[in-house]
Amino acid sequence: MTQDELKAAVADKAIREIEPWLEKDTVLGIGTGSTANLFIDRLKPLRDQFRGAVASSEASAQRLKSLGIDVFDLNSVGTLPFYIDGADEVNANLQMIKGGGAALTREKIVAACAERFICIADQSKYVSQLGNFPLPIEVIPMARSYVARQLVGLGVEPVYRQGVVTDNGNQIIDCYEFMIDDPLAMEARINAIVGVVTSGLFAERGADVLLLGNQEGVERITTS
Ligand code: 5RP
16 A cells, blocks of 8 residues: 555544544644545545534645534633544654644644543654654744754754744744654753753654554554
8 A cells, every 4th residue: 555545544544533532512622734634535425423523724724624524712612522643653652743744733732631542643744762753842933043052062963944834923943863762851942942842852742543554454552
């Protein structure tokens, strides 16, 4: 199977995972990216079985609306039963690097409100150590150079993602040459730098379930 077919297979599996739990008042948390898009597309036939969704990006919100699915402001809903999203890298503890699509902050906020984070990914995203994919960090624009200097002090090679403005009006620094030994500690350390909005390291709030597509099928991996 191709990578796109693997992404489609995990999107199908995620639908089967959540469908039995959908109720008229259910609001789903929905992520961003090509795998999340495939999941969004598969929600269309189910749209009368749940109330709507909170999206982690304007792009996902537009896609949901175009399929006739209501999109809510997170402030108007309470806890979400599920957050479904892809990842750039995920390890065996279901900690992730996310934010390749620059939606990391909203993704982290929506994930924080979810009872269950279902990560959908193809085998290429599964790694023994996080860091080969450059870690994105969202920064307040005026703090960009300051944050970059602090990151150099951590042994990182920071690169400004030119021309990208996040949905929150901020900028992205990508951290290269940065294999992460202790994701929990590193997430806390980076988030403590003044001017950082958040990092794309999802260690404190990792996934609860990983649906991982490989040539044998879709593996369901949990932390417990
Ligand atoms: C966007 C993300 C995505 O989940 C991540 O980039 C994976 O994307 P894709 O499913 O297209 O491979 O974090 O900010």
